[in-house]
Amino acid sequence: MKMIKIILSAVLSFCACMVQAQPLIVKADKPAATIRPTMWGIFFEDINLAADGGLYAELVKNRSFEFFNPLMGWAIQQATPATGSILVTNRLETDSANPRYIRVTRNTTTGKFGLTNEGFRGMGIKQNEQYNFTVWAKNETGSITLHVQLIDSTGKVLGESQSITISGNDWKQYKTSFAAGATELKAKLNVWFEGQGVADFDMISLFPQHTWKERPNGLRADLVQLLADMKPGFIRFPGGCIVEGRDLANRYQWKKTVGPVEERKVIVNRWNTEFAHRQTPDYFQSFGLGFYEYFQLAEDIGASPLPILNCGMACQFNSAEVVDTTQLHPYIQDALDLIEFANGDVSTKWGHLRAAMGHPAPFNLKLMGVGNEQWGPQYVERYKIFTKAIKSKYPDIELVNSTGPDPDGEKFDFLNDTLRALHADILDEHYYRPASWFQNNAGRYDNYDRNGPKIFAGEYAAHSVSTVSPLNKNNWLCALSEAAFMTGLERNADVVIMTSYAPLFAHVDGWQWTPDLIWFNNLYSYGTPDYYVQQLFACNKGTNVVPVTSNNEALKGKDSLYASAVTDAAANELILKIVNASAGTVSKQISIDSKKKLSAKAMVITLQNNDPDAVNSIESPQNVSPQTSEADVKGRRLNIILSPYSFTVIRIKMQ
Incomplete structure (x- = not known):
């Protein structure tokens, strides 16, 4: 029996070595899907003091005495x-x-x-x-x-x-x-x-004085810089559930957020008392950061604007209030007028207002969301009415549509099937799930219909404990698992055209929801490990997906390895992204199938920590952060050591 165990152990070890010995084959001359400029973006919502007290640089709380208690603060x-x-x-x-x-x-x-x-x-x-x-x-x-x-x-x-x-x-x-x-x-x-x-x-x-670009009524410069450093392809605003409101009276109405700041109506923030464990009775919206400022921010950081509008439905987790479909006209008119505000000539009513606020040129709006996280037949009914009205006047606007709050189940299946049958433009899928879900679903989009609606991975984050738990942490395991999942998004860029982590910001003393991408206090800010994962994908986006395989299979979890590859036509580079989600070191040979001459040196960017529970903080903002090195490229091969719990980006010049 002892001898059998020894032999079995030797066989298993040999097999493991054989698995590790399988090279990665990159077919750099076989461009597949084109990667849209919008592939990696950001999702902004005024939760966790993200606007007032955060991105919006105003220091005075309740400056216009409009809180429920007029002298609160x-x-x-x-x-x-x-x-x-x-x-x-x-x-x-x-x-x-x-x-x-x-x-x-x-x-x-x-x-x-x-x-x-x-x-x-x-x-x-x-x-x-x-x-x-x-x-x-x-x-x-x-x-x-x-x-x-x-x-x-x-x-x-x-x-x-x-x-x-x-x-x-x-x-x-x-x-x-x-x-x-x-x-x-x-x-x-x-x-x-x-x-x-x-x-x-x-x-x-x-x-x-020193707001972003020194603008009066401006934004907090360090927080905007963190966004700009991500080089996002789009910015979704003003959020998710905040668009809906707990009831329709408290929904987000963009027309009340533009014009002179002293004429913008303050309302209570819907996250004010949402969670018993983090009630925030002094959380209101001044709308100093309004739709004009969102469009301006998008332009500043080179991102396409993606506004989300209420479709006549309040949050279905709260009141589930709806407007009768015969009374939808004001909601639809808001959508049409927003397109005019963003793109209209200065001679139009809303284009004139944009110009009066300081931006005569259009904002080039191309995308718009109808509703946030709605579900059921009542959403489909309203989707049809909105789509007909918007497309009849602005046929080139692409519409983002909800598939509900979950990535599977009855609500998701109903909307997914129904909206596909209606030939919707873009389906918005959300997933707040454990780290293991992200690793196990790296192949989620491999078999999606290539001729159906495109996918927007609109809200996602790996949760270390459970959804809505105040104990969730932005630990390295969660970020690494998101990176594994994102290789699958990139590999399927012909289907998945937009993605964004959520939520974006959180004040260390005023949060309601965790995890979050960027944390800050009144003076300092830092990116989480998740932030650096997002940044590495966005800053190494490329223009075309190319195949990367091992033993003729895509790497999507076998031996805890995940990989995707792209080429960048402008930079003449091959970019590989590899995740080692295991606790062991992995040695890999990478073979590049290309007729182009390769540089003798590759740039290697590594995000790694031996502790899956490692986090960043105000005190240690770089605890998990990218490190850059070089690797030798010999002919069309290079050998790479993948450290335990690591995400590696490799850039190779092709001449």
Whole structure:
């Protein structure tokens, strides 16, 4: 028996060596599917303080006093109750978008009186940065002046403005700027009112000077840079479930997010109380980051815009409220008007507004989503109506359509079959699943109909514990499993034309959902291991898929290996992507079948960690990050060592 075990062990070891000895064959002269520029993109949703408190650089929370509690985020500071008072006033009949303002009364010229704003889990303040303060105000009686201070957690003044005197009985905007003398993660803003009299105030705002591209009302530069560094092919906005709203009254309406920021209507964020384990009662949407800014961001980072619009259905996990199909006209008109806003001539109503906001040239919108994660016959009914109306006026717009919240099951099968029969343009598939699911489904699209609708892998992430669990982590095993799955997406680029991880952003002190691609606090940000996987695919996209096989089979999990290959016509390069999802080192010979001369050196980019549970953090942002080296190419072969738990990108020049 002992001898049999020894012999069996030897045979197994020999077989294992034979498996590892099988070379990878890359047929670099056999281009197959063309890879669309939109292949690897990003999905933005205002969850986890992604917009206000995140990408949108405004530092003041509840700047226009429109939260359910009008003074939420503010604290009154006064020497004695007799010093003065603050009255919240509502002018709903004359200003439905921004009805509330505060009336400040100072009864005496002595004693401190003012407001302190806490920011979004504090305010991130940088030493020597210039801060721009603005406020809308009008004087009623007497003479009121104000000045502002930034203070640290102990009350120490970090920076202070000069005084502003409020004059005149008409609303106008006042501005001042000042520099900060120190860096502080969780600063606060003091607004001091002085003098004696009565004045009205609204839209109290503070921005750093150095926003992305130095734009007033701009975006946080480090967060946009992380997006730009991914070189995304598209950006989907304004999100997923946030498009639907918990009910239709709270749905996302793009027309209320454009025009002057002081005229954009604040609403509660649907993630405000969604999860009992992470309730966020102070989570609202100011829409300072609105549809114009989304289009502008897409243009800035070289991404195609992909707006998603409500189709007359609220979130089916919440209220499941729908608009009767006879009442869909306003929703359809919103879709048609959005195309005009993005692409229309400046002589049109909505094209004129785009020009007035600073962008006379069109945004070249080519894609639009109808609904988010809807399902059932009621979605199909609305899909038909929307598609007919949009295609009749704008036949070249490609429409993205829902296949529900899951990648399989009754809801998915119904929509997949029905929308294929209706010849839909693009089907949006979502998968939040364990890491093992991603490894096991690398061949998901190998047998999809090549003549049917194209696929948008619109929301995906490997979850380390379970969906919606607050214990999920962006660990290396999850990211590596996503990389394995993505080799299958790339191999099937004739079917899968767009993909995006979700969600995109999360504030370390204000998240509701995890895992997320990019994490940040008020000062710093970092990409997760998942971020670097996405970045490596997007920055090594190529133009055409080419076959890469071992023993005449695609590598999609055998011996825990996964691979895909592309050529880049512009760079004259062959690009291989290989995942070793095992705990062992693997030696592979790569044989390249090509008539072109190959460079003697290959660039090798490796993302690796021996600990599958490894994560990045604010303190260790590069714990799992790409490392670059070289490998020798001898003739048409190279030998590569694939480290345990590794994702390797190999670039070879072809002349």
